[in-house]
Amino acid sequence: MTKLTQHSDEHINAYIDGELDNDERARLLFDEQHDSELAQRISDTRALKEKVQLSYADIPKPDTEQTSFCCTTVANSQRFLISSAAALAILIAIISPIFMSSYDINAAKLLIKNTQAITPDKINAAIGNNHKVVINLSLYQPENFDSTIDYIEALLQEHSTDKSFAVEVVANKNGLKALDTKTSIHAERISLLATRYNNLDIVACAKSMANLADSGNPIKLMKDILVSPSAAEQVAKRMSDGWMFIKL
Amino acid sequence: MLTARQRKLCKRLEAGRNRLYRMAYAWSHNNDITEEVVQETMIKALNSVDKVNNIKALDGWLFRILSNCFIDYCRKQREEIDIDDTVLIDRDTPESLHSQDEMLAAVRYAIASLPFKHRQVLTLIDIENFTYAEVAEIIDVPLGTIMSRLNRARQSLKQILDERPAEFENKTTLKIVQ
Numbered sequence: 001m002t003k004l005t006q007h008s009d010e011h012i013n014a015y016i017d018g019e020l021d022n023d024e025r026a027r028l029l030f031d032e033q034h035d036s037e038l039a040q041r042i043s044d045t046r047a048l049k050e051k052v053q054l055s056y057a058d059i060p061k062p063d064t065e066q067t068s069f070c071c072t073t074v075a076n077s078q079r080f081l082i083s084s085a086a087a088l089a090i091l092i093a094i095i096s097p098i099f100m101s102s103y104d105i106n107a108a109k110l111l112i113k114n115t116q117a118i119t120p121d122k123i124n125a126a127i128g129n130n131h132k133v134v135i136n137l138s139l140y141q142p143e144n145f146d147s148t149i150d151y152i153e154a155l156l157q158e159h160s161t162d163k164s165f166a167v168e169v170v171a172n173k174n175g176l177k178a179l180d181t182k183t184s185i186h187a188e189r190i191s192l193l194a195t196r197y198n199n200l201d202i203v204a205c206a207k208s209m210a211n212l213a214d215s216g217n218p219i220k221l222m223k224d225i226l227v228s229p230s231a232a233e234q235v236a237k238r239m240s241d242g243w244m245f246i247k248l
Numbered sequence: 249m250l251t252a253r254q255r256k257l258c259k260r261l262e263a264g265r266n267r268l269y270r271m272a273y274a275w276s277h278n279n280d281i282t283e284e285v286v287q288e289t290m291i292k293a294l295n296s297v298d299k300v301n302n303i304k305a306l307d308g309w310l311f312r313i314l315s316n317c318f319i320d321y322c323r324k325q326r327e328e329i330d331i332d333d334t335v336l337i338d339r340d341t342p343e344s345l346h347s348q349d350e351m352l353a354a355v356r357y358a359i360a361s362l363p364f365k366h367r368q369v370l371t372l373i374d375i376e377n378f379t380y381a382e383v384a385e386i387i388d389v390p391l392g393t394i395m396s397r398l399n400r401a402r403q404s405l406k407q408i409l410d411e412r413p414a415e416f417e418n419k420t421t422l423k424i425v426q
Binding site: 019044045053209 | 274355359403
């Protein structure tokens with residue numbers, strides 16, 4: 001066979017990558033059939049591409065199992081584990097509106113913004129006879145946080161025999177720092193509390209997480225923390241279900 | 249209720265996660281880095297998914313976020329290193345010891361030996377089958393640069409594989425060096 005045309009390596013790459021138009025492809029196909037050296041170069045390049053494709057075909061998979069079914073779990077307020085692979089968050093964010101009822105998110109935003117925060121010692125009195133409480137936590141003051149945990153634990157303990165009683169803590173803004181494994185000095189206590197009481201859920205606001213990450217303060221959540229697209233959405237969902245809202 | 253478009257986006261994002269993971273792993277060869285970068289990518293995607301006007305462009309958009317997150321991560325870790333000059337070198341790891349295919353392990357080693365900018369283009373095209381134009385958009389460089397980087401990547405890869413000593417096989421895990 002004779003050598004017909006000089007084809008650059010870039011041209012051969014474009015050929016095997018499907019980047020050439022029909023005329024160019026036809027020309028190269030023709031040359032390939034009549035030029036053994038060219039045919040070998042094309043074959044080598046194609047083989048190399050296939051090796052690269054295969055070399056990552058079975059890479060180690062991420063630890064987190066996630067399917068759209070997880071979102072149903074979240075919607076039903078059942079506990080599920082979330083690892084640091086917060087890809088789950090995006091799935092939750094997209095799907096969760098399916099399960100949301102009519103409580104207006106803007107109303108929840110106003111509620112979060114305008115409700116006056118109470119001190120932890122007032123939690124019990126504020127709750128009264130309510131059995132379902134969503135607590136917004138938007139501040140983390142390490143020096144006072146032990147007492148916050150104490151009061152929440154006392155509340156859960158007091159209602160330990162009441163199966164209808166449930167507390168959900170929705171952390172956003174700086175309140176998320178309480179859940180940060182890297183910096184929170186209370187991470188272990190919170191984790192223990194969440195493990196001990198099945199009727200306590202702790203929810204992180206994904207929007208605030210993103211904001212903190214953008215400002216150079218990324219949060220690495222503890223395990224057992226649920227993630228919601230936004231605090232307002234989560235509060236709206238709970239308010240729709242008749243939960244009581246308080247803010248710490 | 250979700251719109252039909254949102255459902256489609258959701259499915260695409262769900263399907264995209266493992267692909268992001270594979271790509272981040274091909275760039276870093278490190279599970280921890282991969283998980284962190286993919287997490288960051290998904291959070292950013294979550295917060296701006298409404299800006300995606302064209303579902304067909306979703307893949308490129310996601311991988312562009314991944315690329316930016318990966319580069320940000322590397323810069324944060326090693327401020328003094330120009331990511332474009334960064335190559336990875338091999339180290340023994342349990343993962344490599346489990347490899348059953350010496351050739352593929354060697355290919356990973358060879359890919360890891362490439363400068364990041366070459367490795368990135370090669371993997372986006374060969375693993376994800378992005379077109380040259382799509383890769384140009386993802387990493388924001390001209391089309392000609394993509395072709396040039398791809399060519400250099402393949403030439404280097406071929407050279408490394410041709411010259412590889414036997415002991416390089418089964419060593420694929422990496423450490424960032426300048």
